[in-house]
Every structure is written in C-alpha cells, then in structure tokens.
Amino acid sequence: MRARSGSAGAPPAAPAKQTILVLGGIGFLGPHVVDAALARGHTVTLLNRGKTHPGLYPNVETLRGDRDGHLEALANRKWDAVVDPSGYVPRLVKASAELLAPRIKHYVFISTISVYAKQDVRNPDESLPVATIADPSDEDSKAHYGALKALCEQAASAALPGRVANLRPGLIIGPGDPTGRFSHWPTRLAQGGEVLAPGDGSTPVQYIDGRDLGAWIVKLIEDGTVGTMNALGPEHRVTMKQVLDACNAALGGKAQLTWVDADFLDKQGARGWTELPMWLDNKADYAGFGTIQNTRAVKAGLVFRPIADTAVDTLAWLSTLPEDQRAKARSSGIKPDKEAKVLAAWRART
Numbered sequence: 001m002r003a004r005s006g007s008a009g010a011p012p013a014a015p016a017k018q019t020i021l022v023l024g025g026i027g028f029l030g031p032h033v034v035d036a037a038l039a040r041g042h043t044v045t046l047l048n049r050g051k052t053h054p055g056l057y058p059n060v061e062t063l064r065g066d067r068d069g070h071l072e073a074l075a076n077r078k079w080d081a082v083v084d085p086s087g088y089v090p091r092l093v094k095a096s097a098e099l100l101a102p103r104i105k106h107y108v109f110i111s112t113i114s115v116y117a118k119q120d121v122r123n124p125d126e127s128l129p130v131a132t133i134a135d136p137s138d139e140d141s142k143a144h145y146g147a148l149k150a151l152c153e154q155a156a157s158a159a160l161p162g163r164v165a166n167l168r169p170g171l172i173i174g175p176g177d178p179t180g181r182f183s184h185w186p187t188r189l190a191q192g193g194e195v196l197a198p199g200d201g202s203t204p205v206q207y208i209d210g211r212d213l214g215a216w217i218v219k220l221i222e223d224g225t226v227g228t229m230n231a232l233g234p235e236h237r238v239t240m241k242q243v244l245d246a247c248n249a250a251l252g253g254k255a256q257l258t259w260v261d262a263d264f265l266d267k268q269g270a271r272g273w274t275e276l277p278m279w280l281d282n283k284a285d286y287a288g289f290g291t292i293q294n295t296r297a298v299k300a301g302l303v304f305r306p307i308a309d310t311a312v313d314t315l316a317w318l319s320t321l322p323e324d325q326r327a328k329a330r331s332s333g334i335k336p337d338k339e340a341k342v343l344a345a346w347r348a349r350t
C-alpha cells in the first residue's frame, strides 16, 4: 500500500478537486460515496442502467450504460478516479478496467471479506488465502460470490497495475441498507421487552457503517491510496454484548436482553447472521469470525462512528420509508413468534 503525502511539517494542503466516475452509484453503498464526494467538492459522474432508484441524483451527471457489453457512454471521457461497487464478475470488471485504464489514474474496487477461503483463522490480515473456483468462466455470483470477487480484484489489478485499491468490507450497515440485516437490532430493541440475544455476549463482531465507508473511499481517492485492505470496524475489538447494550441505551433502554446459548439456538433452529444478524457462533469453521485485522485501513484513514449513532440513524431512516419498503428493510431478523418460542424454551430448559 502506498499513499501520496505532502512535505513533512507543512500544513496539509486542501485536497485537489477530483473527477470521479462511479460504476453504479445508486444502490446502498454508492450513494454514500456520491454524498461524501459531493460534500468534499468533487465532481461525480454515474454510469448505470437507470433501473435502481432512478432520479436519485437529478443534479449529478448520469451516463446510461450496461456493464455487460454497453460501455459506449464512457468512450472518449477521462476521470481522475473510478469507484466500482457493482462488479461481481471478473469478465465485466476486466472490461471496464481495461477500457478506462488509459483515461484514469486510480480504480477503487469494492470487494468483500467473503473473498477469504476460510473463516477458521483468528486475527487474519489481508494475506489470508482467497477462495478459488474450479471453472473461472462460471459467472454464478450468488454461488461463487467470494471467489468471483477475488477474481474481480485480480482483473482490476491486472488492467491497472499499481493503481488499484481493492477494498474488502465486512457487513455494511446503517441508513439505506436494503438487506434488513442490522436493521433488526434497532427495530427490535426500540420495541422493548424481552429480546433474544445470541450466545453468551462475548462473541466479537465487526461491521462498517456505509457512511464511514463512503467517506473513506473518497479519502483514498484524495490521497491516491492503493493496495488491498480489509474495510471493517470498529477500530478496537467489541463484543456482541457491548454492541447491543450500546444500541439499547441509545434507543431508550427499553429492552431486556436474554442471552441464549449458541448450541441451544442451533437446536431451536434459530440461525445466526440471518435471523440473529451480525452474529455467528464463533467456533470450528468460524473460529476467526469477528477478528479480521483492519490495521491497514485504519492507517489509511478509515474512522468509525459509534454503533449507537448507527442504530439511532438506521431507525430514523426506516421511519422515513413507505410501509412496503420499511417491511422489506426489516424482513431479516427472527420473527416475533419464533423469538417468543425460543425464549420460552430457554426459560423452560432443565
């Protein structure tokens, strides 16, 4: 990893205004990048098909195109940097990276910690081996998400040697999250009463607020930072108990958490990560869960807001959505009747 910097002792110069192309830009993470870039005075261009949240940025130049074979709108254009949050297939990342290589300085590819082949190593850094795929032409990005993302990283780096930042976020949370995963916790805690909490509370957990990630991506562009970096926080290790206690306190302290043993949850069919988001039973194949090192990213300026702020802001964002979208954005997380059933069984255990 390298970063351009000013001369020692001199006051930091205002960052040069950048022209930034975002391939996509109007899903979940993209808007956080766009908002951060605009707030810093940079000029943003989007390329997308116009299907997702059309009209979200009426004042931002938007080029119509499809990464799969229709990049004509990028012809004869130049940008300082490209952010690629919508690459899932190496063939398409290769196409955009090669096309843009002569006309940009810096390519920021949004990868994932799912690139890692295994999750059983504690405290891994970016040198942990990545997943591979038997047939690299297999483009099923659901079945081979991590392995294909790893190949996308390699495709970008091959097209722009020494000019790529490959960022590997963990669970991205906060306002705008369409997956409804983290949203379960602020929603449920704000309702109050007895809340099913997974494990014994000591499980380390990691996440990144999309707004912190977006701001950091813009900083990387301003600093010209390249290299492969895990992108998740917080800076210091936290446990599931610390996270839920902080969120509960910030949301009025109305919930009483009942911590239910991981094996008991397993027997009850209550699933970590999906029904009990952000958490997994960190043993055996998942012994490294929640312990991925982020030292490189922190050195490169990644900072984290308190989880309590994310919880409050997520709830506030949910309240702005029309009912159907709100229901979808809350659709993850254990259903109330199942939660009550598991809690009753836990109380009744011998």
Ligand SMILES: NC(=O)c1ccc[n+]([C@@H]2O[C@H](COP(=O)([O-])OP(=O)(O)OC[C@H]3O[C@@H](n4cnc5c(N)ncnc54)[C@H](OP(=O)(O)O)[C@@H]3O)[C@@H](O)[C@H]2O)c1
Binding pocket: 023, 024, 025, 026, 027, 028, 029, 030, 031, 047, 048, 049, 050, 051, 052, 053, 065, 066, 067, 068, 084, 085, 086, 087, 110, 111, 112, 113, 168, 169, 170, 171, 172, 173, 179
């Ligand atoms: N969520 C998590 O917890 C998590 C964790 C780790 C890593 N990640 C990574 O974070 C990124 C999240 O990205 P996001 O979806 O939020 O990004 P985004 O840029 O906000 O949304 C995706 C954009 O891509 C556009 N798009 C999709 N297919 C396209 C195509 N064929 N041609 C042109 N444009 C296309 C969509 O618009 P149109 O539909 O209008 O084209 C949309 O604007 C992903 O790379 C994901 O792997 C996520």
